[in-house]
Amino acid sequence: MKPRAPWLEAHASSPAKKRFLVTMLAIDRTSYYAIILAMASMTILVTAQVFARYVLSASIDSADELSRLFFVWAIFLAIPHGIKIGIHVGIDVFVGLLPRAVQRQLARLMALASALVMIALVWLSLGAVADKWQQLMPTIPVTAAIFYIAVLISAGHSLLHLIAQMLLIEPLPSAPAAVKEGATS
Template structure:
């Protein structure tokens, strides 16, 4: 991996990991507080559903690049594993490059949609509805960088 790309990905991974942990903790805290409010105090927070949904979306989309990095996403390799290692590496490069291109399209499209919906507000929290597109943008860009790295430096097929 190129030293500059390696440093960028290491920092992005560290930041994503921290944000994923914070998002998961926020989800647990908000949902737990909401359950206590409903069943113990017979009331609720108006913003709890919206806040937990935002935390969920951020957590999921920021975790996707970490799964790409670790190779933990589902893959069907029944046919590919029958090819010689050289062909497997070539296919891995091509597929990772195509996936990086797809994530670049997702990133650019998400930026455009976020710009178009920026003025729309959420119902119970005074935030732009584009708050749901920001993690898609960040996750797609981060994931595309990991896929570019994998296209340039494919893993050993024996792994």
């Protein structure tokens, strides 16, 4: 019998690790598609606003606010994907001189420190969401807390990836695998 997810078997050495990876994959894929949706929505809205303004001599009242909202969501949803694969600003001249074993332990220590920062960010963003919940955005009847909800989700998602790094769990790809022409499942 063919395993349902052979690509997962190579990554999971225990049932708990396998569940963690499957959960992370679901979160990553959901985030991946939400980023695409936010970017597409922002692009369509800005294009429509430019068309309306310069061709129709009209304006979409909420275009600036909504495009800013889509941009913020796209950026904050993308941050955990960068953390997952180590794409961040860093200066590693000194670290590069250290032995590999020390580099790995230092990376785990930095993941722990970053996880602590993410825990604080989750807590603070929960407070910000609660504080801004009653306030509405100027041009649309939506809570202004929606900006802070993006920060909350980003911090929580980033925390999960940092936990995976501390536990030395290899991440799975966020993007769906490309289907080869002529390939069958």
